Amino acid sequence: MNAATLFGLSGAALVGIGLYGFVTNPEPLRKILAFNLLGSGVFLVFGVVSRRAAASGLGGDPVPQAMVITAIVVAFAATAMAIALVLRLLQETGRSTLGADSPGDTDRVSGNS
Amino acid sequence: MNLALDIFTVSAVSAGALFFLAGTVGLLRFPDSLTRLHALTKVDNLGLGLVVLGLLPQTNGLFGALKLVSIWLLVQLSGAIVTQLIAGTVRRRGSNG
Amino acid sequence: MTIFAVFDIGLVVLILGIAVSTIAARDAFAAVIGFVVYGLLLSIAWVRLAAVDVALTEAAIGGGMTGMLMLGAVARLRFAGGNDISISLPVRFATAVLCALVAAGLAIAVLSPPDAIPTLAPMVMENLAQSGLGNPVAGVLFVYRALDTLLEKVVLILALLGVWSLAPDSVWGGIPGLRVYARRSSTLTFLAQLLPPVGIVVAIYMCWVGAKEPGGAFQGGTVLAAMWLLVMIAGLKRVPSIGQPWLRPLLVVGPVIFLAIGLAGMVLANAFLAYPPGYAKPLIVAVEVALTLSIGVALGLLAAGPLEQAQQQ
DSSP states (O other): OOHHHHHHHHHHHHHHHHHHHHHHOOSHHHHHHHHHHHHHHHHHHHHHHHHHTOOTTOSSOHHHHHHHHHHHHHHHHHHHHHHHHHHHHHHHHSBOOSOOOOHHHHHHHHHHO | OHHHHHHHHHHHHHHHHHHHHHHHHHHHHOSSHHHHHHHHHHIIIIIHHHHHHHHGGGSSHHHHHHHHHHHHHHHHHHHHHHHHHHHHHHHHHTOOO | OOHHHHHHHHHHHHHHHHHHHHHHOSSHHHHHHHHHHHHHHHHHHHHHTTOHHHHHHIIIIIIIIHHHHHHHHHHHHTTSBOOOOOOOHHHHHHHHHHHHHHHHHHHHHHHSOOSSOOOOHHHHHHHHHHHTOSOHHHHIIIIITHHHHHHHHHHHHHHHHHHHHTSOGGGTTOEEOGGGGOOOOHHHHHHHHHHHHHHHHHHHHHHHHTTTSSOOHHHHHHHHHHHHHHHHHTTSSOOOOTTOTTHHHHHHHHHHHHHHHHHHHHHHSSSTTOOOTTOHHHHHHHHHHHHHHHHHHHHHHHHHOSEEEOOOO
């Protein structure tokens, strides 16, 4: 097994770990964090695709690498947006968790909007 | 000459790695925040310093060497500042947790 | 088994271990610290995959900027309502099985590579000389996939607009809430006075060297943003209100110049985002400089977070 395959497998494992955290953790902030883990696992698998396609004396195919760079920046932008949403949720409802379906909370949300 | 430089590199980097190991053990084993910080500063100063020193003969030219040394200096600066800030917080909170 | 294989296995074990501890940590603060360490380790993995440009971006944005954003959020959420939702053990178990299946599917895909591996590297290298660039990744970003790069800048600005527009009406046009970090300290002030000149030189160097070696507008812009945030956190400069007249031109100057050169390419080089022959390198460097500025401002404001204070008169 070469290094690229090893990192590819760990990328696959990271996707699994991130997905588990995303599903089971009730706090939105931890969900965002887990989603970032998941995303970096996908990037790592993509990096392995790039490494395998090495040609012309390069260490890897530059096209997937450039796409991963773009993806990291876009993931950051999405994370910033998601965190702003969570903070706004806190401002509106006084809680940071989702899924509280008690009528009192929904009243407060609709009352403010 | 080359062999001597290689031996120098290997021994200096190994010594640096030893400091990293010692610092990490200290971080895990020392009882409170201040002593843990003490262990970490050894890693920053001496550990990284020895690694950089060992790598200097392997760089291609003066420019590479300058970059390595400036990395060490920047880590020194940030390490010292962060240590100060953490120690200050520990002191303000009055706990050694 | 070579020493590299041992190193790689150790690295993968560390990465996976920290990923698990990030998910499993009880404390959100510990989870975020774990995530920062994870980002730094992952950037070493990128170096091992011969993708130094990606490693720089991952360390700067994946570890540093995202980490700062999350730390700010943890500090703001500290007194939020507790987490009263618990997930039962059977559901957790079923989730774990399903997630393991997803991971196993990906692992099978990784383990069975196609017979003929598709690669665009030879095409990139054939045409790279025309652009005058030496770094193939920069070539892809600014020549062959320039549209992606342009749209990504637009995404950054859109995200910033989204963050701003989540503010309540009372603070619209106000000041991003960086106060959560603010704690006057002479040590921090010292760092904020000493580091920015060095950081700005490093950012310019990264932007400049990006044409032929790993580096570029993203990495340079991130360093610039970090320096700006440091100065604001230490309290040496006030956080600007988003209505400042200088702020918005700086935000859009990169994409606008990129777009203008792209449109000029339609006339001069017969294609959108094509460069006239012979002028490719100076044009790309101009775009990179403008983008570095815009990325720096956009990243800094994104990391500074939502608006919290009304504009002071």
